[in-house]
Amino acid sequence: MLLRDIAHSRAGDKGDISNISVIAYDLKDYALLEKHLTTERVKAHFAGVVQGDVVRYELPHLGALNFVMQHALGGGVTRSLALDAHGKSLSGAMLSITLPERK
Structure with missing residues (x-):
C-alpha cells in the first residue's frame, strides 16, 4: 500500500529546510503511520x-506527523539548480513511500 492511499501531505520550505506534514485521512490509520514512517x-x-537531520514531530490528535528536514533544498530554493525541488515536490514524493497493508 502506498502512503498516499491513507494520507495526504502539506509542505513548506524556508531557506534550505523542508517541512512536510503527513496527515491520515482516517484517525485509525495514525498508528500505522507512527510505526512505519520513521x-x-x-x-x-x-x-x-x-543532506542533514530529519526530525519528526507527532500530532496524534490530528492524526499527523510533521517532518523537518535540514539541508534538503540544495542550499535553498533560490540557490538550487534542481528543478522544482522545494517542499511541495518533496511532499508528493513522500506519499510514494510503501507501507504494509492494514490488518
Missing part, C-alpha cells in the same frame, strides 16, 4: 536529497 525511513527515502 525519521530513518524518511531520510532513506530522500537519500541524495536530504
Whole structure:
C-alpha cells in the first residue's frame, strides 16, 4: 500500500529546510503511520536529497506527523539548480513511500 492511499501531505520550505506534514485521512490509520514512517525511513527515502537531520514531530490528535528536514533544498530554493525541488515536490514524493497493508 502506498502512503498516499491513507494520507495526504502539506509542505513548506524556508531557506534550505523542508517541512512536510503527513496527515491520515482516517484517525485509525495514525498508528500505522507512527510505526512505519520513521525519521530513518524518511531520510532513506530522500537519500541524495536530504543532506542533514530529519526530525519528526507527532500530532496524534490530528492524526499527523510533521517532518523537518535540514539541508534538503540544495542550499535553498533560490540557490538550487534542481528543478522544482522545494517542499511541495518533496511532499508528493513522500506519499510514494510503501507501507504494509492494514490488518
